[in-house]
Structures are given as structure tokens and as C-alpha cells.
Amino acid sequence: MPLIHEQLQAIKAFIFDVDGVMTDGQVLATEQGEFLRSFNIKDGYALQHAIKMQYPIAIISGGQSLGIERRFQQLGLKDIFTGQQHKQAAFDLFKNKHGLHASEIAYMGDDLPDYELLKQVGLSACPNDAAKDIKSICQYISPINGGKGCVRDLIEMTLKLHGKWWSEHSHTW
Numbered sequence: 001m002p003l004i005h006e007q008l009q010a011i012k013a014f015i016f017d018v019d020g021v022m023t024d025g026q027v028l029a030t031e032q033g034e035f036l037r038s039f040n041i042k043d044g045y046a047l048q049h050a051i052k053m054q055y056p057i058a059i060i061s062g063g064q065s066l067g068i069e070r071r072f073q074q075l076g077l078k079d080i081f082t083g084q085q086h087k088q089a090a091f092d093l094f095k096n097k098h099g100l101h102a103s104e105i106a107y108m109g110d111d112l113p114d115y116e117l118l119k120q121v122g123l124s125a126c127p128n129d130a131a132k133d134i135k136s137i138c139q140y141i142s143p144i145n146g147g148k149g150c151v152r153d154l155i156e157m158t159l160k161l162h163g164k165w166w167s168e169h170s171h172t173w
Contacts, residue, residue: 010104011104013100014057015058015060015091015108017060017061021127021151022059022151023039024146038147042152044071047155048075050155053164059081088116108125111131118134127146140154
């Protein structure tokens with residue numbers, strides 16, 4: 001069994017950054033000063049499906065907007081940490097709340113604010129277009145760019161390996 005499969009076997013939870021992972025990293029600014037992001041619907045499906053399969057999932061983002069929070073609440077996420085200048089406190093809170101060891105968490109980030117957490121988790125992952133410094137420390141580099149389905153890639157691979165991708169819940173939102 002390849003090493004990545006061994007690491008994925010231990011995964012019980014996921015944490016994702018938002019900008020550059022859930023989105024392509026582009027932010028549109030309205031004339032009213034609001035920031036707009038575009039999310040991939042396939043990532044959304046995978047997130048809600050993993051939650052139905054009892055995987056805790058957290059979003060830890062330096063960005064902050066009501067739109068981000070609403071999007072992930074709509075998908076069933078309960079652990080949404082936005083406006084995080086330093087991500088460690090949110091990581092520790094999530095880990096403790098769910099009784100997890102860092103080795104049981106897969107974290108996907110794309111840039112320097114994710115660096116320290118990526119070094120702590122059981123599986124460090126990033127999109128194909130992540131910053132070079134991040135790619136150099138990640139155990140899994142998705143072949144897919146941020147905002148284009150890299151989140152689905154990681155979740156689907158993990159749930160398939162755990163035998164939880166196909167279920168009676170696979171065909172519903």
C-alpha cells in the first residue's frame with residue numbers, strides 16, 4: 001500500500017483554508033466594499049457528504065465575511081473559524097472539541113499562514129497551485145488547483161479508502 005494510503009487510513013477529520021483552497025484565490029470587490037468569492041460546487045458536495053459520514057470538518061481562514069460563514073453553514077459545517085490571524089488557537093479548539101489527535105487530521109492549505117499547521121497534522125495537503133514553500137512540505141499535492149475541486153479530490157480519496165464514499169447518503173444533498 002502506498003504511503004499516502006497509510007496516512008489516509010488514520011484520517012478522522014478535515015481542516016481546510018478558504019482562499020486559494022476552496023476558492024481560486026481571486027477576490028472581487030464591490031463598490032460597497034464587500035468581497036466576493038466563487039466556490040466549487042463539487043467541493044461543496046464532498047464537504048456535506050463527509051459530514052453525513054460523521055467526519056468533523058473545520059474551516060480556518062484569515063478572511064472574514066458573512067458570505068463565507070453562510071456558505072459553509074449551508075453545507076452543515078459547525079466549526080467555522082474566520083478572521084484568524086494566527087490559526088493555531090482555532091486548530092487546538094477544533095482538535096480538543098472532537099477529541100482528536102493531530103495525527104488523525106488532514107489539513108489542506110495553500111500559503112504561508114498554513115505552514116505551521118501543515119507541519120503538525122497526520123496528512124498535510126495542498127492544491128496544485130499552492131505556494132512553493134507549502135508544496136515543499138506537503139505529503140499530498142492534489143493534481144487540481146484551488147477552487148477547482150482539490151477539496152473534493154482529498155475528501156473523495158479518503159472516503160473511498162474508508163469505504164464511505166458510496167452509501168445510502170451518496171445520492172442526496
